[in-house]
Amino acid sequence: MQEIDNILDQTKKQIKRVEAPDYILTRVRQEFENLKEVATPKFIWSAVFATMLLLLLNIYVIGQNRTYTISETEINPEMEEIMASSSNQLYGDE
Amino acid sequence: MEFNQLYYDHKDLVYNLALKYLQNVEDAEEVTQDVFVSLFAKAEQFEQKAQMSTYVYRITINKSLDFIKARNAKKRQGFLSSLFRSGNQEAIFIQDHFNHPGVELESKEEVSFIMNCINQLPDSQKTALILHKLEDKSQMEISEIMETTPKAIESLVQRAKNNLKKIMDQAKDK
Structure with a gap:
């Protein structure tokens, strides 16, 4: 195990301490400001408002589709009658 | 605590520790950035300097280990796609990746x-x-x-x- 200790001691000597670049601080400040902007009450309220608007739009679209389906089923019996009478006419001509 | 002071007090500790885990300048810079964003967000919670130093170590270790996990997952994905290609790209990646300025x-x-x-x-x-x-x-x-x-x-x-x-x-x- 002494061999491993020696290798690790040697590695420690070979790795010199370096200075962290200062431009990281600029990047950190920028990211931190962005995060703070996202966390403001104004931003949260606008996100809630947008979600509600989207939800209402979805309900409206689903509602429209349902009305269309119902009116389609109401028309169907009439259509069937017309179809039947027209086909009777055809057979009658024969 | 002042952000600039917090950065200059701990930047070398964070950067050098991240380099020991990642052995790559770009990766260490990314982890250092992540660590300080977290530290800035929680700076007010730490009044004692000793408590802060332990926390800096802890957060740097966790962020570095998470980064390694994400990098390995990406490497696995790359390896899978390289199965459909020819060449020894995995070996080239490992050899090129070591970039320690110290x-x-x-x-x-x-x-x-x-x-x-x-x-x-x-x-x-x-x-x-x-x-x-x-x-x-x-x-x-x-x-x-x-x-x-x-x-x-x-x-x-x-x-x-x-x-x-x-x-x-x-x-x-x-």
Whole structure:
């Protein structure tokens, strides 16, 4: 195990301490400001408002589709009658 | 606490520790940035300097280990896609990836080999070994950082050394 200790001691000597670049601080400040902007009450309220608007739009679209389906089923019996009478006419001509 | 002071007090500690885990300048810079964003967000919670230092170590270790996990997942994905291509891209990636500004050119190969072997240890053993042998931290300090007992740290370092020997022997045999 002494061999491993020696290798690790040697590695420690070979790795010199370096200075962290200062431009990281600029990047950190920028990211931190962005995060703070996202966390403001104004931003949260606008996100809630947008979600509600989207939800209402979805309900409206689903509602429209349902009305269309119902009116389609109401028309169907009439259509069937017309179809039947027209086909009777055809057979009658024969 | 003033952000600038917080940065200048801990920047070298964070950057050098991240470099020991990642052995790459760009990756270490990314982790350092992540660490300080988290620190700035929680700066007001820390009034005592000692408490802050332990937290800085802890958060740097966690962010570095998370980064390694994400990098390995990406590498696996790359390996899967390389199965459909020809060439030895995986080997090229590992060789090119070692970029430590604190290691001189003549020791690069040797340090790269040892750090690569240390990287294969389980996370807790790797952390205990890096802090004890490369960062010169006492067992007491490491136990505070890793939130365990000094006895457990002693055992972790011992197991890490045993496993490291096995990994190095296997790598030399290949």
